Amino acid sequence: MGFFSVLGDMFRIFKHVFRQVFVRPFTSLYPFEDRYYPERTRGRHIHIREKCTACSQCVRACPVVAIRIDKEDKMYEKDAALYFDYSRCIFCGLCVEACRFDSLFHTPIVDLSEGERDDLLYGPDKIETLERDPLEWRGRRFR
Amino acid sequence: MKTDIVDDAIEIWFGPQHVSAHGWATKLTLVGDYIVECDPNAGYFHRSAEKVMEFRNFRQGALIMERLCMLEAFLAEYPYVTAVEKIAGLEVPERAKVMRTIMMEASRIHSLQFWWGQFAAELGLFTMLLWPWVDREFFLDAFEELSGSRHAVSYNTPGGVKYDFNEGVIAKLERAMDRIEDRLPKFKDMLLRGPTFRVRTQGIGQFTAEQGLKWGLSGPNIKACGVPMDLRKDDPDPSLAYDMCDWEVPTVHNEDHPGESDAYDRMVQRFLEVETSLGIIKQLLPQVPDGPIIDPKHRAKANRLPEGEAYGRVEGTRGVTTLWLKTQDKAQTPWRAKIRGPCFSSYYSLKHLVPSSKFADFIVIFGSLDPYPGWWDR
Numbered sequence: 001m002g003f004f005s006v007l008g009d010m011f012r013i014f015k016h017v018f019r020q021v022f023v024r025p026f027t028s029l030y031p032f033e034d035r036y037y038p039e040r041t042r043g044r045h046i047h048i049r050e051k052c053t054a055c056s057q058c059v060r061a062c063p064v065v066a067i068r069i070d071k072e073d074k075m076y077e078k079d080a081a082l083y084f085d086y087s088r089c090i091f092c093g094l095c096v097e098a099c100r101f102d103s104l105f106h107t108p109i110v111d112l113s114e115g116e117r118d119d120l121l122y123g124p125d126k127i128e129t130l131e132r133d134p135l136e137w138r139g140r141r142f143r
Numbered sequence: 144m145k146t147d148i149v150d151d152a153i154e155i156w157f158g159p160q161h162v163s164a165h166g167w168a169t170k171l172t173l174v175g176d177y178i179v180e181c182d183p184n185a186g187y188f189h190r191s192a193e194k195v196m197e198f199r200n201f202r203q204g205a206l207i208m209e210r211l212c213m214l215e216a217f218l219a220e221y222p223y224v225t226a227v228e229k230i231a232g233l234e235v236p237e238r239a240k241v242m243r244t245i246m247m248e249a250s251r252i253h254s255l256q257f258w259w260g261q262f263a264a265e266l267g268l269f270t271m272l273l274w275p276w277v278d279r280e281f282f283l284d285a286f287e288e289l290s291g292s293r294h295a296v297s298y299n300t301p302g303g304v305k306y307d308f309n310e311g312v313i314a315k316l317e318r319a320m321d322r323i324e325d326r327l328p329k330f331k332d333m334l335l336r337g338p339t340f341r342v343r344t345q346g347i348g349q350f351t352a353e354q355g356l357k358w359g360l361s362g363p364n365i366k367a368c369g370v371p372m373d374l375r376k377d378d379p380d381p382s383l384a385y386d387m388c389d390w391e392v393p394t395v396h397n398e399d400h401p402g403e404s405d406a407y408d409r410m411v412q413r414f415l416e417v418e419t420s421l422g423i424i425k426q427l428l429p430q431v432p433d434g435p436i437i438d439p440k441h442r443a444k445a446n447r448l449p450e451g452e453a454y455g456r457v458e459g460t461r462g463v464t465t466l467w468l469k470t471q472d473k474a475q476t477p478w479r480a481k482i483r484g485p486c487f488s489s490y491y492s493l494k495h496l497v498p499s500s501k502f503a504d505f506i507v508i509f510g511s512l513d514p515y516p517g518w519w520d521r
Contacts, residue, residue: 009338016333017270026277040291040306063203092206092297097305106291 031143041108042091047082047127051103054080058095058104064088067095073124081124086112111143152179157505159187166516169493169509173502181497181505183490188520196480201227201445204477206297208466211484211517213294214257215460217243217250220299222466223480225382226455227301230470231444235382238434239303244384245427246289246298247457248420249316252323253282254460255413262410262510263334266343271333278326281319288312302441308431316428320421331414335407344406348496348508351403358495359488362462364512367395367404367412374458388426393419406511413513416460447473461485461513484518 028035037043059067066088073081082104096104113135114120126132135142151174158168166188172180192211196204204227205220212219221243228235235243256275263271283293289312290296290305298304334340352368365372371392375385393415395408404412438444450472456465462485469479489512496508 006338009336012332013337016329020270020274026280038288038291038311040289041287042291061202063199063206090206090295091292092203092295093291093305094202094206094297 037108042093042106043108043110046105046107048103049079051101052079057098061094061098084122084127086120113142176501178497181493183493185519188516192521200475212515214254215250216296217246218459221457222455224299226453226468229453230448230451233302233438236435237432239436241384241431248424251460252417252420255417258513265506265510278322281322285315288315301445303437307436347406347504349405358492363412367408369394369396388423406507409511482521486514486518490519
């Protein structure tokens with residue numbers, strides 16, 4: 001391996017590196033910039049209580065036992081309250097697939113930061129609406 | 144004065160805390176800079192997945208399989224799904240077959256891109272860590288557009304697939320493929336022609352085809368020795384569409400040592416694998432037929448299975464991945480599921496490969512076999 005061949009190899013590598021310098025950054029500043037989430041994104045759920053029939057198929061389908069159902073808690077004629085434990089959920093989509101009454105959906109919202117572990121248990125007040133106060137800690141807001 | 148060589152020997156543990164040790168540990172006996180004994184230890188990553196499967200029904204089981212190897216999620220969940228289909232007698236629609244094949248090949252490319260970066264980083268080439276991982280993002284975008292998740296896709300299900308192709312998915316897949324086609328010559332230039340890489344890999348971790356077959360290696364590791372052993376060609380699965388396209392099993396024939404492979408040959412082999420997969424996807428994408436994507440009776444048939452046993456297998460990125468499933472009559476869960484991961488044999492072949500090589504080459508030999516701890520510790 002002579003001097004010139006080594007020099008040639010070095011220049012070949014520098015050529016690639018030099019080109020790469022002018023490529024725009026591929027990353028984005030996450031909390032400040034939002035990235036694109038497709039329509040099918042399996043983020044947090046939303047429970048539409050009017051259509052729910054308390055059949056508990058979502059509870060049966062869940063492989064990690066993240067869903068609890070309370071059939072006593074009724075707002076309409078035959079619905080039930082759902083409790084989602086997001087410290088257990090693996091976002092597999094089997095519960096949404098199991099729901100035949102269009103009552104349970106995934107949403108493209110994946111911001112689930114919480115300060116306490118217990119706050120990850122989404123009760124009926126949190127799972128039926130998309131509005132949620134972001135976590136505030138030391139003067140900063142977390143999504 | 145004569146000293147015994149054994150007096151100089153020291154034992155060190157490589158892992159489980161080492162950065163390159165992805166949760167595994169190997170005991171090495173060194174004399175000076177040379178390794179004289181290598182003792183691989185499986186078990187640091189054990190999650191008893193086979194036992195967990197016995198308590199999950201036939202739709203939930205595939206989720207556990209894909210979590211064993213997130214990098215090839217489409218491929219990893221397939222053996223379970225096909226075993227369930229065989230016992231339940233489900234018929235996969237033509238459209239689902241082609242879609243499965245396309246996504247499995249895309250998953251293979253994505254997994255190999257991840258491995259390039261990982262292997263190059265282990266050799267100290269950090270540029271090659273970042274570049275393929277950027278291109279990998281394009282495939283992840285396509286997976287996300289298709290299934291809603293980047294890694295844990297949960298796409299294959301007994302009877303077909305869960306999510307249909309739309310314009311966005313196809314556009315993103317084509318974008319990812321154009322990107323990798325554009326960048327492949329650059330990677331080849333950087334790695335295969337790079338003097339640093341050649342010096343570190345040529346002649347390192349060399350074994351013959353007979354040795355490889357004896358150790359139970361499969362996939363790219365054995366194809367790099369020139370053995371065209373590929374399940375996609377040898378035993379075409381009726382629920383996949385590999386027979387709809389024209390392709391050849393890629394093998395490496397090295398003039399310097401025919402019938403043997405070193406770390407360099409295995410790298411070349413994985414470049415060829417990507418080219419083959421790209422060819423298959425390109426041929427299949429225009430051929431996706433119309434029709435349903437799932438067997439209409441999948442809910443009824445996959446709920447409770449009759450008594451029987453089936454063997455599902457697939458040519459994964461790292462080798463042959465199989466699953467043996469046994470069910471009892473009208474049970475909702477399997478009686479036993481036995482996984483055969485491709486990396487157990489490649490991990491334990493280190494016992495024969497590593498001795499007499501230098502300590503610095505250990506990670507090169509290990510990395511060149513494309514190991515994934517999830518496959519040997521289930």
